Amino acid sequence: MPNATTTRTGAATSLEALPGGHVSTNCAFAVEFVGVGRAFASEKKRGARGVMYPVLRDVSLTVRPGEVLAILGTSGCGKSTLLRIAGGLDSPSVGSVRIDGSPVAGIDARCAVGFQEPRLLPWRTVAANVTLGLPAGTSRAVGRNRVAELLELVGLSGFAEHRPREISGGMAQRASLARALARNPGVLLLDEPFGALDALTKLKMQDLLLDVHVAAPTTILLVTHDVDEALQLADRIILLGYEDGTDKEEGTDVADRTAVADRTAVADRVYGATVLQELTVPGARPRDRGSAELAELRGRLLAGLGIAAKSTIPAFPY
Amino acid sequence: MPPRDKLTNSGQERRGLLGASPGQSVGPGAGVRSRVDVPAATERAEHLEDGAKRPVGRRLSARAWYVIGSGAILPIILVAAWQLTTSLGIFSVSQVPSPEMVWLAGIDLAKRGLLGQYVAISTQRVLIGFVVGAGLGLGFGALVGLSRASDIFFAPTLGAIRAVPSLAWVPLLILWLKIGEESKITLIVIGAFFPVYTTVATALRHVDRQLVEAGRAFGLKGVKLFALVQLPAVIPSVVSGLRLALAQAWLFLVAAELIASSMGIGFLLIDSQSNGRVDRIFLAIILLAILGKLTDAIVGVFERWANRKWA
Numbered sequence: 001m002p003n004a005t006t007t008r009t010g011a012a013t014s015l016e017a018l019p020g021g022h023v024s025t026n027c028a029f030a031v032e033f034v035g036v037g038r039a040f041a042s043e044k045k046r047g048a049r050g051v052m053y054p055v056l057r058d059v060s061l062t063v064r065p066g067e068v069l070a071i072l073g074t075s076g077c078g079k080s081t082l083l084r085i086a087g088g089l090d091s092p093s094v095g096s097v098r099i100d101g102s103p104v105a106g107i108d109a110r111c112a113v114g115f116q117e118p119r120l121l122p123w124r125t126v127a128a129n130v131t132l133g134l135p136a137g138t139s140r141a142v143g144r145n146r147v148a149e150l151l152e153l154v155g156l157s158g159f160a161e162h163r164p165r166e167i168s169g170g171m172a173q174r175a176s177l178a179r180a181l182a183r184n185p186g187v188l189l190l191d192e193p194f195g196a197l198d199a200l201t202k203l204k205m206q207d208l209l210l211d212v213h214v215a216a217p218t219t220i221l222l223v224t225h226d227v228d229e230a231l232q233l234a235d236r237i238i239l240l241g242y243e244d245g246t247d248k249e250e251g252t253d254v255a256d257r258t259a260v261a262d263r264t265a266v267a268d269r270v271y272g273a274t275v276l277q278e279l280t281v282p283g284a285r286p287r288d289r290g291s292a293e294l295a296e297l298r299g300r301l302l303a304g305l306g307i308a309a310k311s312t313i314p315a316f317p318y
Numbered sequence: 319m320p321p322r323d324k325l326t327n328s329g330q331e332r333r334g335l336l337g338a339s340p341g342q343s344v345g346p347g348a349g350v351r352s353r354v355d356v357p358a359a360t361e362r363a364e365h366l367e368d369g370a371k372r373p374v375g376r377r378l379s380a381r382a383w384y385v386i387g388s389g390a391i392l393p394i395i396l397v398a399a400w401q402l403t404t405s406l407g408i409f410s411v412s413q414v415p416s417p418e419m420v421w422l423a424g425i426d427l428a429k430r431g432l433l434g435q436y437v438a439i440s441t442q443r444v445l446i447g448f449v450v451g452a453g454l455g456l457g458f459g460a461l462v463g464l465s466r467a468s469d470i471f472f473a474p475t476l477g478a479i480r481a482v483p484s485l486a487w488v489p490l491l492i493l494w495l496k497i498g499e500e501s502k503i504t505l506i507v508i509g510a511f512f513p514v515y516t517t518v519a520t521a522l523r524h525v526d527r528q529l530v531e532a533g534r535a536f537g538l539k540g541v542k543l544f545a546l547v548q549l550p551a552v553i554p555s556v557v558s559g560l561r562l563a564l565a566q567a568w569l570f571l572v573a574a575e576l577i578a579s580s581m582g583i584g585f586l587l588i589d590s591q592s593n594g595r596v597d598r599i600f601l602a603i604i605l606l607a608i609l610g611k612l613t614d615a616i617v618g619v620f621e622r623w624a625n626r627k628w629a
Contacts, residue, residue: 089535107534119532123550123628132546133536183536 028066028219029100029110029186031086033059036095037272038081052093054272055081059095061238061275065186068213068220070234072227074305077240077273079223080191086221087111087189099187109135112185116192118172120164126175127151127160133182150178153215154208170201174208181212187219194229206232210285227301231281231294239277239304277304415597420604423597432581440571440582441609443499447506448567452560455511459518459559464544469519480512484570488577502574509570510563517559521552553628557621564617568610583609 036059039052055078063069073079084090086097088108097104099111112133120129130147138146151157154174156167164172173193180188190209194202206229213220224230230237279300282293378384397417403409404416411419427433458476461468487505495501525548533547575584583602590598 087535089531107537107539109537113532113535115528115532115535117528119528121529121533121547121550123553132533132538136537179536 027186028217030065031063031187031219031221032098032101033061033082033086034096034098035060036082036085036092036097038078038085038090039093039272056092056240056274057272058274059240061278063219063221065219066217067236068222068234070230070237071221071223071240072225072230072237072301072305073240073273075225077242079225079240082240083113083189083191083221083223086187087113089113108187109183110186111189112180112183112187114177114180114188114190114193116195118164118169118176120172120175120179122164125161125163126156126167129164129175130178130182133179135183146182147178150181151175153181153212154178170197170205173197173201173205177205177209177212181216184216185218187221190220190222192223192225195225202229207286209233227298227305228289230301231297232287232289233285234281236278236280237301238275239279239301240273241276241304241306242271242273243276277301412594412596415600419597420600423595423601427586427598427601436581436583436586437605437609440575440584441613443502443506443574443582444564444567444571444613447503447570448510448564450503451507451510451567452514452563454507455514455559455563456518456556458511459515460522460544460549462515463519463522464548473519476515479508480516484509484573485577488573492578497578502571502579505574506567506570509566513562513566514556514559517555517562518552521555522548525551550628553624554621557617557624561614561617561621564613565610568606568613572606 037054037057039054041052059082071079071082081090085092086099086104088104088106088111091105099108120126121132124132127147130150131143134143134146148157148160151160154177156171156174156178159167159171159175164175167175173196177193180190193209194205197205209220210233220233222230222233277300279297281287281297283291287294400414401417404411404414415423424433427436458472462472462476463469484505487508488501491501491504495504529551530543530547533543538546571582572584572587575582576588579585583605586598586602590596590602
């Protein structure tokens with residue numbers, strides 16, 4: 001506990017101590033999804049070639065510069081796919097993505113990705129891992145200062161020379177965040193960055209992310225399956241899911257059956273997840289985790305995720 | 319309910335971290351308390367572990383003299399038993415010479431200047447063959463392991479060449495390269511190539527995709543991605559491949575020298591066989607054991623360093 005507290009306050013003080021221009025040297029970019037759809041080739045053996053398994057369809061969405069957008073959805077609904085498309089790690093089957101008006105083609109230098117797992121290189125120290133995130137062509141001295149700043153920001157200054165296996169999961173995730181920030185991204189893509197952390201660490205990481213956003217107000221796309229996390233962090237939440245009658249399970253079945261009968265027919269039918277709801281979260285951050293207004297929104301979002309609303313939704317653990 | 323799920327999730331994580339779950343009780347208070355303790359406790363524990371690495375050296379099995387001394391026990395027993403059997407006359411001297419005779423044979427060869435020459439030429443052949451073979455193996459292994467196209471193109475052919483028994487190359491190599499250094503070194507190159515090629519290609523195919531993707535996401539590609547992510551990730555396998563390759567190099571050396579040579583340890587073996595010099599045969603075998611072990615130990619030191627640095 002004392003250790004954890006120090007870390008937290010350390011991050012806060014460092015933020016205040018940071019010269020304003022240093023962390024936030026980049027401007028935030030708008031992200032536009034235009035009719036994005038993505039289908040994967042089915043891996044079922046009997047399905048043979050040519051059977052496509054649609055994951056996303058008709059996703060059109062504009063994220064304003066500096067906005068924090070949470071992408072909510074049940075597992076396997078294509079949230080991560082959407083994020084990967086935005087970062088150029090994957091490309092859409094149809095439609096296009098534009099960042100700051102220019103289309104994304106391949107891995108985009110304007111984006112930085114924070115993965116669900118820390119994905120640090122185990123043979124490099126924490127500092128050297130963060131260095132990996134620096135934009136190409138950063139001079140050694142500038143890079144070293146920037147890495148030190150970022151480690152301070154995420155409260156890992158004392159662990160710069162540790163290997164990833166010598167630090168805890170939460171610390172590794174903070175290092176991963178620092179690496180993403182090192183890129184000075186116009187768009188920060190976070191794929192369930194806190195999903196694998198324990199509940200308390202998660203809350204602290206959420207606060208840290210808010211601090212980071214204040215220090216460097218970049219556009220953030222945050223994929224999560226955690227309704228409370230979305231409500232706490234986001235300006236706007238979109239809910240991805242399957243429209244009535246095109247439930248994922250049903251989609252697979254029909255696709256398979258159709259595959260045997262007639263392969264081309266699959267393409268004519270529309271499946272895949274799309275934006276079901278879009279809502280703006282009221283109130284300025286940091287928000288009161290227990291407010292009634294958020295509780296109401298939480299109920300609506302949970303209902304959208306297929307969790308039947310009971311008369312009272314337990315507020316624990318918040 | 320998601321909130322409940324979260325509670326159990328964090329409970330599982332705690333169990334994973336600490337090996338026990340003190341806060342599994344449903345009471346919210348208990349759950350929160352233990353969760354607060356966890357990150358600090360693990361961080362502290364890891365510090366301790368880190369700091370405790372030095373005093374560990376005090377353990378007996380970690381002391382150099384103990385390791386070397388214990389490793390020498392069996393060879394000493396073997397030599398003693400050897401001495402005993404020969405002095406008791408269990409075997410005739412023409413079958414098993416005494417350790418002393420082998421020692422004297424070594425002295426004799428050394429005085430004629432042959433021992434040093436044989437050891438030097440054999441070691442030279444092994445080292446040249448090993449370096450060239452391992453280098454080629456690394457190159458082809460990287461190519462086949464990283465690129466699907468070259469995998470399809472090269473792998474079947476290389477697999478077939480690998481299947482050819484080493485001795486089958488000898489007549490061809492002698493015909494083409496004559497009985498010089500080239501033919502022997504080429505054979506050793508073939509021997510050292512495959513262990514490295516196979517381990518590197520396999521290891522590169524199994525590099526953590528997530529790490530590679532993370533590297534790509536941060537703008538690495540091509541040679542840089544290979545140098546910064548893929549190669550470091552496979553270094554431990556590369557080094558164990560090198561170790562195998564070195565053993566193979568000695569194996570192929572003896573094969574090459576047995577068949578056609580005028581000097582070297584393999585030549586000493588075949589020459590002594592035709593002269594009936596059992597003491598020299600023993601000497602050659604012991605030399606091979608010592609040289610093989612010595613070179614292997616050097617790669618072993620490198621391996622330990624590499625594992626510390628890259629794993």
